[in-house]
Amino acid sequence: MSEKKKYVYAFEEGDGTNKKLLGGKGANLCQMSQIGLPVPPGFVITTEACLTYLAQKKKELTPGLMGQIREAMADLEKKTGKGFGDPGNPLLVSVRSGAAISMPGMMDTILNLGLNDKTVKGLIKKTGNERFVYDAYRRLIQLFGSVGLGIRGEKFDILFDEIKKKYKAEDDISLGVDGLVETCDRFLELVKKESGRPFPQDPYVQLQIAVEAVFRSWMGKRARDYRKEFNITKDMANGTAVNICTMVFGNMGDDSATGVAFTRNPATGENRLYGEYMINAQGEDVVAGIRTPKPIRELRREMPEIYKELENLRHTLEDYYREVQDFEFTIEKGKLYCLQTRNGKMNASAFIKTSIDMVNEGLISENEAILRIQPDMLAQMLHPRLDTKAKVEVLAQGLPASPGAASGKMVFDADKAETKAKLGEKVILVREETKPEDIHGFFAAQGILTSRGGKTSHAAVVARSMGKPCVSGCESIQINHLTREAIISGMNFREGDLITIDGTSGNVYAGTVPTIEPEFVEDLLVLLEWADDISEIGVKANADTPEAAEKAKKYGALGIGLCRT
Template sequence: MTKWVYLFSEGSKEQKGLLGGKGANLAEMTKLGLPVPTGFTVTTEACLDYLSHQNQLTDEMKEQVTQAVETLSEKTGKRFGDLDQPLLVSVRSGSKFSMPGMMDTVLNLGLNDQTVAAIAKNSQDERFAYDCYRRLLQMFGDVVMGIDNQKFESRITALKKLHQLNYDNELTAEHWKTIVSEYKEIYRQAIQREFPQNPIEQLHLAIEAVFGSWNNARAKTYRRLHDISDDLGTAVNIQEMVFGNFGDSSGTGVVFSRNPSTGEPGLFGEYLINAQGEDVVAGVRTPKPIQVLAEELPEQFQQLQSILENLEKHYRDMQDVEFTIENGKLFILQTRNGKRTSKAALTILLDFFREGIITEEELIERIEAKDLEASLHPSFDETVISNRVPFLSGLAASPGAAVGAAYFTAEAATEAKARGEKVILVREETSPEDIEGIAVSEAVVTARGGMTSHAAVVARGMGICSVVGCEALTMEEDGGVVGKETIKEGTILSVDGTLGNVYFGEIPLEELTNTVALDELQSIWDQHAKFQVRANAETPKDIETAMALGATGIGLARTEHMFFERTRLLQFRRLILADTLDERLEVLKDLKDVQKQDFKSIYQAAGGKATTIRLLDPPLHEFLPKNNDECREVAKALNKSFNEVKRKSDNLAEVNPMLGFRGLRLGVAYPEIYRMQGEAIVEAASEVIKERGYEIQPEIMIPFTIDAQEFAKVRCSIETAIQDFLAVSNQKITYQIGTMIEIPRACLVADEIAKYADFFSFGTNDLTQMVLGLSRDDSPRIINQYGEAGIFEDDPFQVLDEHGVGAMMKIAIEKGRQTKPNLKIGICGEAAAHPKSLVFLNTLPINYISCSPFRIPQAKMTLAQYGVTGLKK
């Protein structure tokens, strides 16, 4: 025989799946000897059975409920329908996961026309008795029979208006008798039968109603929003009633053991004197802060405080407790782990660790990525965002939330910012020329592009929220079009870069208070991580941000990004449009001074930590003039003819520039460019060593290698320039020259390349697009289709493709280490920092990963969790 019903004395906190969170905690508190009203739980399995049997309780369930009621009567000395000691119970839902307010409750069950009169006589308080009866009639009618609650509320409102009263507690016993009579008539008219007088019938109907509420609309919505399975069911908790509406020495309230908004220690909550629990949450009366209870009922306050401190230590978590005081006696009706803001979650865990409530390992294990993420970026008010529907969605390219006015060009965005506006840059796609517009924007939204597109990479580096690849967005001359909706210049948008959604209008932002002790967490995480986490960053601001967020160094400083600013872009165009070596050398002379200052700034911002600078790797299409107007503008600025600029641009144009003239190929064709950069890197290091005393060992990365001899040739050219400088300056600086492995052939000949390379750094973006044959900028549509078809579980540009890309990496690492056993190996790119990717990377013998600054804390946290518990895929 299946056991459908458990007394509180029979369960424990470990049985949340069977008894629901509320039932398991009531059982646990009963075992602890806390003042919990006696009761029993009908299990979640009974709920699922009920829902699968045409919504009917089986005879076996009814029999077990009756037996439990008998046991309850023996323990309390009260019985259903008894005129001397009538038993009244509450009926409450309780699923495995807390779903506040989503399912239904019935209080004072067991009252009928006879027992209400008996309670009035025995308590010598008619007002109390009939107040309880009207509550049962109202809740039962609403929850169990589906009668519109407003029909009940309107009668109370009318009665208060008639007698010129403001509050429910001003109504007398006679008033409540009138209301009871009217409520019974409402029930009779709506249901076409009398309110049931048999308490067992009331109980069966109430249990069925709670089971049924598992599938009500608001519960389904809540589960969808919080990723809770529909297959869990809810338990039902039947508990002896205690009464907070028994006069001025009675009351009810809800209290947290710590502030759920800030995490500060100390009781936080509200209560009402002479009220039942539903009054607090229903907003019928304005409750008082819990601290006032210390003045009104000091003994009960001290007892409540002591109980919460013990519960917090027992559950090792912040507790959310419902309590009732009946004639001066305190009862605990429920405890659960309290919901809290992300900032509070981190603060509470750190405090628990410092107080010795949890261990270092538990601290690491219990931090959630979403809380860490939210503590670093703005987010929308959850109560508002849950009721809003986005009009546009895309890839969540850079987390955070922002509100601003839409502008469609970098120039317009910059001008709007100068006027004091908050700006959202909306583009078909971004290019290096948009850098100033991106820099002044609160968020970037693009119609095209993937997670590694220009907009995504630059926004992540700057910590600006971004949504890219919004396929429903079409950019037209006067704005953006999404279906029948139009985004015009100045339209206010709210952008959620964490979820990839865009909304019309302003959504309030949660206040961002960066008081989380990241430094303390970083030192703890580092002790448990298998390898280091560096940053992809090249501007001093981004590097300083990365260091503040825990970067152990710079794994990728992209020198082509240094030419996105307008005046530098012009210089770079002068270089790539030059026709002769002399013309290039003249430009390079100026660029060397500029680059040296760039590299000095990088070394200074990194504070002596390991820094890898990648030599130029420009897909030239990002830097060439895009149209005739731009060609005329560039021609004028460079003092060249339009035809000359147009001819050169056309000659350099490529059908597939991502696989064209870039990276090391630039160094082979124009070795003077890489020689200039090598000299500038070492000269900058030399000056910073003298000025700051840092121990700098320059790490120079040559990108896009496919062949050992190709790499050796370019390395020799760079090294010659470096050695010439060191000889002239009479200095000794140790440096390394390595390569970025991002082409499948390089993986296959890694043993040969390793003869000449001091380190390998895998470029996950390019390696992914080449292994999978998917353009990293044009892939979202294909990836979405493959996801819907069940071919891809994850976007390979966000989560490392273990079986394809990962297999190539394994080959390259094995071959490289065969040649050089101590070869330093890093993994660069956002995919490397994804928690799923880190599970795989922990199996490889690597030295570090490198990602955008704001992903560093989550990556370090995940690595530490892996070190403590091992992560499961």
């Protein structure tokens, strides 16, 4: 790497319009910082640094780049009054990826970096909250072990489940200090056993390994599969930036929380704050879907002042970006922070509705509304829906995470979904919660069903972006991966049995439920009228029957261009 080239930009100095250099997340963090939103201090390592790293035969961060990173960390220490590795007042950071085009969950993140055996003790003394500190440490060891050192995440999950069972904790939030201390000890043993070396105690070694892991994740299988599926070319996004951000904590007690929100409902387009949150949790808990969060409307009752701040934040974000925003937030001891924002991924009908509403609200022009709609979005609107006249009983109900209906054979892992789909079989991917490495199963499946997670979980966000039905948080499902069976509402199902999911209602049905052809929504006809006003090409239809001609007329065709007899 060139020793003189600038690879690191503080949030206050980065050019927020240059997403190719800073990545979408980094550019938005710079913009939000510069317009005065409550963003924790941080800096961005550019996509150019990533590409230079990946081009090297010997993959390592050069002294020049590490020097710039150390300078930026020293600046963070001044801004926060904390020290990176200082046992008395430790600075902790998150390390996140961010390409020019949003690729939710496809690359890697590590939280709480900077904790070690000494800073853990110092942070306990400083905060007086032993449970919070050990909870943060076990998260770091697990994320660092899986992302930075390549240890399979399931190994940590199995250990953690054993410990929760031992201490009779229903979930992670119910696990006390003793259980978390044991978790950290056993996680540290696992890291040493699997990697052949102890967990690094030097924070700068942690940071270097984490940055390299994020760079490498650009060429990981799930990121490459995602780019291929969505036709993301090098001209659109090439390499990932790395965002280093001061940690703020949603897991410091009942006055702390974390959440994901949309400035409008991504499933319906309704103009109201939409999202989910968890009290006493960290951000990855919501996105990963390891617990089912609360709908954000309940925050109005639990933290009314914070809810008002979120309402103000959503209006500020929409006015600035002139797009529906998907943003992450953390509440640390009653103070709100915004950790990222990006253009919200919505299904086609919601996207069309919000485009029309934004024209009526004066945020965008009619021309801009038309140009926002991609042709493949219209194909989503042609998906069939369940026949309301069908006499079927609801087997179970979850959260309506992504609209549409789909039937298929149940499969319990992404590899099986991919294999069966290649054989021409229609499948529904059924999981406790989905992980980014399941992405190839999403591409193969007709729909996704999870027993945990909410409407803003990884499964829901990715399914909506693909226009595929998803039901999340269906808690009446119990999956036995050893026997390849599931119990749904007391009924036994084997892998390969047929089920139907309705992502519009959240209902799950046994067997195949009849479907009917969709109707074009009224909003689309409004958009087509606007398009007619500026179009220079007339469109006629192929129609061989009176019914086809009637449909062509309804959807705005100027006439019949071809009729076969």
